[in-house]
Amino acid sequence: MNFLSKITGCFAMPAAENPTVAMMDAAYAHHGINARYINCEVAPEKLGDAVRGARAMGWAGFNCSLPHKVAVIEHLDGLGESAAIMEAVNCAVLRDGKLIGENTDGKGFLKSLRELTDPRGKNIVVLGAGGASRAICVELALVGAKSLTVVNRGRDRGEELVRLICDQTPVQADFAPWEGSYALPADTDILVNATSIGLYPDLDARPDLDLTSLLPGMIVADIIPNPPRTKLLQEAQSRGCAVLDGLGMLVNQGVINIKYWTGVDADGSIMRKRLEEIFSA
The missing domain is CATH 3.40.50.720 (NAD(P)-binding Rossmann-like Domain)
Structure with a gap:
């Protein structure tokens, strides 16, 4: 059984392509954003180290998936309104030197x-x-x-x-x-x-x-x-x-993440097109 999950940085080194990575990188390339979206496998006991590493490397933020969505909260500096209510985070954003947890799923x-x-x-x-x-x-x-x-x-x-x-x-x-x-x-x-x-x-x-x-x-x-x-x-x-369909939710999560991390209003149609290419392959 694989107990690893993903903590994904906005600024870091290239990684192997998957649908979400491809969607995000397509948006970065289209808008000329100097960023990469990568997957990093992080064991639960290393989550704190990963968040500290993201801070140290100056990442604009990261996404995290299960089983980290609740555990990551103790390593952050604050929460957005809906993330505080649902007590779950899938997106961390660097704001004024602090990592704030948001939830862009909903x-x-x-x-x-x-x-x-x-x-x-x-x-x-x-x-x-x-x-x-x-x-x-x-x-x-x-x-x-x-x-x-x-x-x-x-x-x-x-x-x-x-x-x-x-x-x-x-x-x-x-x-x-x-x-x-x-x-x-x-x-x-x-x-x-x-x-x-x-x-x-x-x-x-x-x-x-x-x-x-x-x-x-x-x-x-x-x-x-x-x-x-x-x-x-x-x-x-x-x-x-x-x-x-579910592509809209996935694309718009990405659009919101990019806005949080870079301030750019990303073109969702570019991201959706890339996903459609992958899923129709």
């Missing part, structure tokens, strides 16, 4: 969603209660969603997320147990699949839903970037729903 999704609709005042159902769901739910709550329903197989984790939303934001959230095929309430405006169901190579998998409850006019979003057109999105579109 922010990237929100930016993508707003290309279709404003979530303010909407009834939203989110499938899953893991880290991605947590980040998305907090951001949706902070911008004024009318209601949030968290649907999850495990009751404890789902109810814990609902309590966090109700306690830390002004939005009412509810838990719905995922037992068999889940039927969406008729007043659902937006459905978000925040699980990994349908991720490559399981191309024919989709969340267990009562497909008759997918109604025309609903927005169905999937956070999975590969494949961009998941089985869920295919089914939803065939029933008259507007759909949102």
